Amino acid sequence: MNELSPVFDVHLHPIRTVISVQSLIDEMDRAGITKGVLLALDLDPDVLTTNLKLRDEIIDDLWAYSYFINPDQLLDSMIRILHTGKTSNQHVAELCNVEPGRFIGFGSVNPSREKEYVTSKLNEILALGLKGIKLIPTLQFFHPQKNKNIKHIFKYATKHNWPILIHTGKDPGPFEIPTLRHVQYSHPRYWKKIVRKANTPVIFAHLGGYGVTDDESWIDSAMEIAKTNSKVFLDTSAVTYALEDPNTVDKLRDLGFDRILFGSDHPVVHGTSMDHSKKIIENSPLLTKSEKRRILYENANKLFFG
């Protein structure tokens, strides 16, 4: 493929303590990434000390995984991840202004908070001129079908024609532990009914399931939802390597490559880079030139700019 072909990365984390604006832009330039979606993360690091019911649930889930682990140590590590990952809507909005036209900002709202808080966050996202919402059941500790604010969030997003990007699958560190209920709540199946009623684009991150390649039900569920709803997209972030597997490529081709979006998840996936992720697609013998162009740029450009 032509080196100068434009590339749109729909999944970037401008985490303040991990990457500076300049390093992010430099990395994008090095990898030839033309445009990118910057994601905020509305996380509540105090929730694991203040919400004792949630804390007990997590400790139960950790014991179910192994009697040989120390739940307190893992809880501390979870709190550290929440502190580090927290990325405000304001920060994302400021970055979008650094190189106008290059970035699209997605705000984030924690559905586990009370309704007034959720409404104020949605209004904040609107006032900041952000263009979408990121939701993450693992780190925001919610069940898509049992949460009382999801309907409200979808309604608000639909009104403003904002896509909603939903994390699916595990998360790094202690959030890799499969017996954690909030990892299981990140299965695409819990979004099926919600998405059916939704009238705004939905992007399932990580092709339906980061870190769950041993269980095909995750990607199959995301595909099934996408097949019956043309507003559903899948991004490749953190799992671009899945496109090296002929079976996965066949499955995705069955859906059609018009709704697969390139994402790198930079800088949260260790041992990889934007350039590396991009090259997996660019150099793939399994994809046609037209499929590569659609995944790397055209689909996202159409979604955000019509």
Ligand SMILES: [Zn+2]
């Ligand atoms: Zn991510």
